[in-house]
Amino acid sequence: MIKNYFKIAYRNLVRNKVYSFINIVGLATGMAVAIMIGLWMQDELTYNQFHKNHQKIAQVYQSQTFNGVIGTGSAIPRPLEMTLRNEFADNFKHIIMSSWNYRGILTKGDTKLVKNGNFMQDGAADMLSLEILNGQAHGVQDPNSILLNASTAKALFGKENPVGQVVKLNNLYNMKVTGVYADVPSNSSFGTLDFLAPWSHLTTNTEWIKNSVDSWGNNSFQLFVQLSENATMGGVTAKIKDIKKRIKDTAPYKPELFLHPMDDWYLQSRFENGVSIGGRIQYVWLFGTIGGFVLLLACINFMNLSTARSEKRAREVGIRKSVGSQKRQLIFQFLSESFLVVSLAFVLALAMVLVFLSPFNTLSDKSIEFPWTSLWFWVSILAFVFVTALLSGSYPALYLSSFQPVKVLKGTFKAGRFAALPRKVLVVMQFTVSVALIIGTILVFRQIQYSKNRPVGYDRNGLVQIPLTEHDFEGKYDLMRSEFIKSGSVIEMSSSSSPTTDVYSNRSGFIWEGKPEGFQEDLAYTAVSVDFVKSLGLKIIAGRDFSREFATDSNAVILNKTAVKYMGLTNPVGTIIKDDDEEDPNPPMTVIGVIDDMIMQSPYEPVKQSMYVFDKFNNASYYNLRLNPAQNSSESMKVVEDVYKKHFPDLPFQFQFVDQEYAAKFAAEERIGKLAGVFTGLAVLISCLGLFGLASFMAEQRTKEVGVRKVLGASVMSLWGLLSKDFVQLVLISLLLAVPVSWYGMHQWLQKYTYHIEVSWWVFVVAGAGAIAITLLTVSFQAIKAALMNPVESLRSE
Template identity: 50%
Template sequence: MLKNYIKIAFRNIVKNKVHTFINVAGLSVGMAVAMLIGLWIWDELSFDKYHSSYNRVGQIMVTQTANSETQTFESTVTPLSGELRTKYAGDFKYTALAWWGAHILAVGDKKLSQSGMWAEADLPAILSLKMLKGNYTDFSDPSSFIISQSVATSLFGTANPINKMVKVDNKTNLKVVGVYEDLPHNTSFYETKFMLPFHNKNNWWGTQMGAWDNHGCRIYTLMTDKADFDKVSAKIKNITKPHFKINDETIQVFPMSKWHLYSDFKNSKSVGGRIEMVWLFGIIGVFVLLLACINFMNLSTARSEKRAKEVGIRKAIGSMRSQLINQFLSESVMFAFLALVVTLGIILITLPYFNQIADKEIALPFANIWFWIMALGFTAFTGIVAGSYPAFYLSSFNPVKVLKGTFRVGRFASMPRKVLVVVQFTVSIVLIIGTIIVFRQIQYAKSRPIGYSRAGLISVEMNTPEIYGHYEVMRRDLIQTGAVEDMAESNSTTTQIWSNNSGFTWEGQAPGYDPTFGTIGVTYDFGHTVGWKVSQGRDFSRSFPTDTGGLILNESAVKLSGIRNPVGKVLRWQGQPHVVIGVVKDMVMESPYNKPVATVFMMLPGWVNFITLRVKPTMSMQEALKKIEPVFKKYNPGSPFDFKFNDDLYAHKFSDEQRIGNLATIFAVLAIFISCLGLFGLASFVAEQRIKEIGVRKVLGASVANLWRLLSTEFVVLVTISLFIAIPAAYYYMSNWLLKYEYRSTITWWIFAASGLGALVITLLTVSYHAIKAAMANPVKNLRSE
């Protein structure tokens, strides 16, 4: 019986080539989108599961209430690790401090700039690193460190690196005691290419083991088997309060299983994060696949009259309805398996581009038996879903009416098809509107005034001891190259604020009011280099020796402090008086979607980590870099010239939204493509079904334009109905999406008008081919049998 089903299904597939092409194309595109999204979701859900102790690893999170705002963040104080280790040994098997950063590794003439971390000895055990050579038990020695396999290959080639010496940042000689397997892309520690001993004398944070007021490190933990995250968090909640009383602070242990997908906090509670994107793309994947299944249903039922006699004859000779249902389901499953072959080809071609857009390293796991089980099961399920309605519909025909020639599908038979077309275009229009709003929000934030000029700015991290102490002569040499307009040093780039402090006092300050300010140490020429805009007072100047104790506030800091006419006022910090010499326009240094951070700029030449320089606009960047690099080689010979464009650093802040927009665009285009395939097939069927009517009308004087309008009106009405459903749905969802941004665009009427007009134009272009072809056909030929 099954062999017979397959044979008949194969004959129908071969006989109706256009119908087959449309169905296979629609199903394969829909299945490809669903499979790509499925692979992406699997990658997201398996994030960090590389670590065998995944369910017991945690991170200490700090919640502070300052400036009437509650924030939860990762940076905590260094003494906390030891206190957790000693006082709560029954709950924590291991605790480890860590501090991230880029470092220079050198072996002879080989120099490598990579990202790694200073880490306490238990961190490799917490992360269950897979050691390929050596072990991490020797990592407790402050003169040793462990490296990844890729770093070992870059530095030592095929030679055994164990017990070999490596110079770090041109000042610290460390011995390699272990090589671990490179961490996969879907882990939080992917960029950790080596681990340095936290308690080495050259790690500044290692000297801060008693500093309860300095938040800068992270603490990772491995819980004991019986420990419960919530109960332990409640137990240690107030552990820092006896030591740190400036702000209201609480502590919690945040499980690794939530790091990636549930990283957004509100009032110290995890309230979501990337899991919303997982749900969003999961829903999109289901709907795009549903669109493809709808195409199959529509085209199959539209051809019902052609297969009615087949159903009548088979019923007349004894076929049961269940056998007919199995026959039609067999056909749809065969279509699905044909589409699977095309789907795998589409995925193989598009996966590299998909990975680039999604920032992933996903590969098709052909060697995994579970992949094939899931792929085949998914395909069979798709075929059954796509073929279920046509199977039940076609098998219900009355054989007597069919064989007498009196069978008609009825005036309401097309209603389900119309409903399905409305569903298709509703989904497509929602995706179009959502894509436009996402890109408008990105563009709105990108065009926001940022308070300085990014063009031509370059940042270089000061990563070796040689580069310090040469500010004046290095600045002079760079300017003399003719490529640099100005240069300055600071403790963060223009796109980050790495230090936040409270404890500022001033005359007229309200009792108990202790706001937190972003604190940036700069040199004299910072303002001129970055091009900030002074709104009150003046910039730092060498003409005023007292500026070494001066402050410049941004406008948000003035507003937060409540100081009127701040220029000339004195702020005290850490017991030292500082005079406010100027106020500058707010610079967008953190998220471009949030309000600017209240920031204090201080003359602190000894508290700098970055060099910022501005290239002259009259010189090409390539030529300028050739002149700049030798100066850095002169003052920093132990490090490669590693620089970043501030434009790129700022653009990176839009990466998540840009990724959402790009993926949404692709899915919207594919949804429209699938919907148009269905319309194309239905238009062909409708034109064929009404060919005699068109002939009669043409004989009676109807023009081509009249006939085109007649055949197109039905589809335009369906798309119009879709618009009335899609517009409120899109408005509701996208309004809620925009609410998570403090700095956000508005949803204007033209977005819906443009989306609706675009959908109507696409519909008309799709159906016009068959409509015009039918309208221009010779009526004599079509009416010959009448």
């Protein structure tokens, strides 16, 4: 019997090729989208699960209060490590101090590579479940040892055994390779860990880190922990949260420590006023919802076309019932058709996924592979196919099997005036979803462009920054500035302790006249050279720039506009800012100028109050070069590289265009926007396929009516309008539903940005006009085709 079910189902598919094509292609597209979104979601939700102990690993975070506002971050003071070891050791299996992500130069012979790494304490490899392929993990106990990942080891040593050999770090330190570990997957917070060096190397060779062992006010480090078997995140957090409050210097800021679990680093990364408010997890559920909706749209097409053709199959149902078929058997018959269509669609969907997975990875910045060997995937897929078949076939099966055989065989069966109502409801649902997605996509792209076009406060064009590796550039600033400018390709140059697009240091502990009692300042702190303002093209609002003509500028400071307001200064130029450290105070600084705000951190947030001090201790981390606008940029960079290589022949030439670094801040949002745009386009395509099928069926059903109207003198345009108006009315209803829903949803989404667009009325007009235009284009082919048909042909049987 089952064989007969599928045989009849196959014959129906072949007999109705157009409708079968629409059903299979529509379902396949919806299923392919759902599968790809499912793979993307799995990659997101399993982020960091490569690490075997991920449920027990955490990073120590702290929240501090500045003037009633709680800020949260992962930067902690170095003494915290020993406090945890001495007082709470039973709660931890590993306590690992770490540097921030470090970009270093590894040299072996003539091979020089710029790689990312971390300096971490012994035990890091075990905590992170690094797979040691060669050598041993605990070799990093030696300050001059290093672990390499497999790809870095291969790039440096080829087929040689790297263990026991020496690489040079930053052209300065000879580091012995003690082990090689497998590359960490990209969906890990340590996915770019090309090398792992010992923490003791930093504490031995870097003076300020060596001196920070007892400094509770210096929040410049990271601390990772792995809990012991019986410890819990909440329990340990409760024990350690008030450690810093015991320290006199930090008590005014009400610091509270807590453990941020590894499973939340990626998806729950945003904090507001000391409370986690989500993060990327919102995009995960957003795309999960979109995937569900796209699949639902495809299922709606199947339901609509199946029920629309009910009268064609009414006689078949009547005959089957009259010869003894039960309703249950008819339901199985129609469900078998559904399973056949879904199975064929699934095969096509898999082919689509395999073809488009690579460009999808490029678009989403992922490295997703098709999980051929995953039992979990295939079980999920079978369940997915089963649910999709039930979802798309249940209503048609129940509807068609309910026909009464007497009425059908007598010829008195009528679908009824309300028979088309469910189909209309489903079409409205389709376009409500499609229009809402169109509106959302438009607003996402507008928000990104709004933030991109926000004034940054400096001239990004032709601005290049060169990162300075440790020790190599010390004492050479004046020489390099002279050489670069003399080349003619650079018109100005400066140095700074932070890149133009970020802030590496924040400071507090200052006193100035008029400072409110109890005021807790938090200032972005950047040490710069004399030509910083000029090379970046900053606008001076008051006072002047640093100058070589004033020896006193070694103790001068420039504030940004936000800092002036933040500090409550009416006449900022000339203000004396003192260090409130009574034991080891720095010389007082004099405000010599005020510059317009420049965006150095998130373009979606307010500019932070900032101070720019004269770099008298040579703490530069970057050279900032202003290229000659009269020359071609690529040609200028060749000249710059030649000058660089002349003075640093043993170092690879590294540089970054500031406009590209700034654009990278929008990368995540742009990827999300592009993905949303693609999925929205596919949702609209699926809806159009359904409309095309319904329009084709309607034109077929009304062939004789059209013929009569043409004989009576109806024009092609009037017939086109007659056949199109029903669909336009349904789309207008969907607009009435989609507009308030999408307005509310996008309004809530935009509130998470301090600087955001307003939801303009014209967006809804454009989306609505677009939906109507798409509808008319979709149905017009069938409507005009029917209107142009020769009435003799359509009325011949009458």
